[in-house]
Amino acid sequence: MAIGSGLGAQLGIAAESTYGTYVAPTKFVEFTKEGLQLKKTTAQSAGIAAGRLLPLSSRRVVTQREASGSIDMEVTNKAMGVLLQSLMGTSVTPVQQATTAAYLQTHLLADIAGKSLTIQKGVPLTTGVVTKKNFVGCKVISAEFSCEVGGMLTASFEIDAKDCEETSVLATATYPAMSPYHFGQMAVKTGAYASETARDGVRKVSIKIERPQSVDRFYANSSALKKEPITNDQVKITGSIEMDYVDTVLDDLHTSDAATSLLWEFKGANIASTFDERITFALPAIRIDDAPPTVEGFDVVKPTINFTGLYDGSNQPKIEYMSTDITL
Template sequence: MAIGSGLGAQLGIAAESSYGTFVAPSKFIEFTKESLQLKKTTAQSAGIAAGRLLPLSSRRVLTRKEAQGSFDIEVTNKSMGLLLQALMGTSVTPVQQGASAAYLQTHTLASVAGKSLTIQKGVPLTTGTVTDKTFVGCKIISAEFSCEVGGMLMATFEIDGKDCDETQTLAVATYAPMSPFHFGQMAVKAGAFGTETALDGIRKMSVKIERPQDVERFYAGQAGLKKEPIENDQVKITGSIETDYVATTLDDLHTSDAATSLVWEFIGPNIALTHDEAFRVVLPAIKLDEGPPTVDGFGVVKPTFNFVGLYDGTNQPKIEYMSTDTAL
């Protein structure tokens, strides 16, 4: 029997072999907040019947169902692969580094067609009984990563789902020992692709990756459920860099509107040999939209530079993840 509060909740995920087909969760996420829920559309008859003062309950119909929501997590040194694959699109197999226990996942930007998840959450009643809510056909619509002084690397994943199934058996959650990436491990680099150098004065960083999709594919003959969303716009990558004004590097890039490669990385403890735990976002071309420094008082000048990620014509954005995970 679980604790009858959020202390007894759980969130498990699995990659689906086909959109909307349940797969029992294989990974369990330590989350901080979630809002996944069934969304339903109903229609109520407005037919006139002599003497009837209220709409008739039997003439209300459920015309379509879907699922929506988000969840917040701390980005950890294990068990992130399935989420990163569903976000970025590339089918990834971790690559062992030499004969060590370190495995590198390289999630390069690609189409997300066919990349869907089953997400199962357990919600405790006050009695301690945990109720099952299983969301199938879950597509990641966006993910935002952020870290600030003194904080952990956090991520928010926005989800669109096909349906909520409450008839599945709630999986027994198991958790591998994990630790979060944090500000003390963070570096931000800029420069020519492949030779980026560290920037000084960075206090906070965020990157948002949006995967626009047509989530309104409701057709006749589908029992009120949608077909797999299809990408219907270019990927949008945006972010911000909050700094102390210790150098003009970013300011000059804003002025010239020149492109630079941006690397945002977190380097954790050593796994083996020269291979450390790592989480790295590589954006081969960004341009700064706004954020030139202004003085608004006696304190240190603290510009925040907003940027957009673009294609450099050769290299795709990617997320590199080094861990001991031998599989996603």
């Protein structure tokens, strides 16, 4: 029996081969909070009948079913590949580095058609019995990554799902030994693409990637369930850099509205040879939108630089993930 509280909860994930078709979870991620839930649209028949003061319970119908919610977690050195692929869109096979135990995943920005997940959550009753809810046809709508002084690298994934069912078997959760990425491992660089230099004074970085999709594709002959969402707008990448005002490099970019490349990286333990555990966010072109420095008192000036990620015409934004994961 599990512990009858959130301590006994679990979250399993698997990539689907067909949108909305259940696949037993193969990866179990550690999470800090989740909000996945079924949403149903109902209609109530309200025909007039002499002397009837309430609508008939038997004439309430469910006309649409879908699900949505969020998953918050710390970003770890293992088991992140399936979520990153669903966010970025490229079909990724980890590439072994030389003959070592290090495998590199390169998640380039691409269309996310066909990238859906089954997400199974186990929710404990107070008795310790774990109930199961299987969310199928899960699409990542957005993800925000953030890390600040003294903190962990965290991620929040927004999910849209086709349906929630409770018949498939609750999978047995297994967790590999994992470590979180944190501020002590963080590096921030800007400059010419592939030749970025380290920035001093950075205290916090956040990057949000939004994948707009038509999530309302409800049609006849579909048993009240939606078709796979389709990309219906350009990708939106935004973020912020909180820093002490140690130099004018980013401030000058705000003034000139010139582009720069942003490299945000976390390096963990060495796997083998020159290959370290790492996650790298590479935005080949960002433009500074606002937040020139202002003096608000006696303390050190601390501007927050807000930026937009754009396409430089040659290089796509990407997330690189080096781990010992042989598969996603």
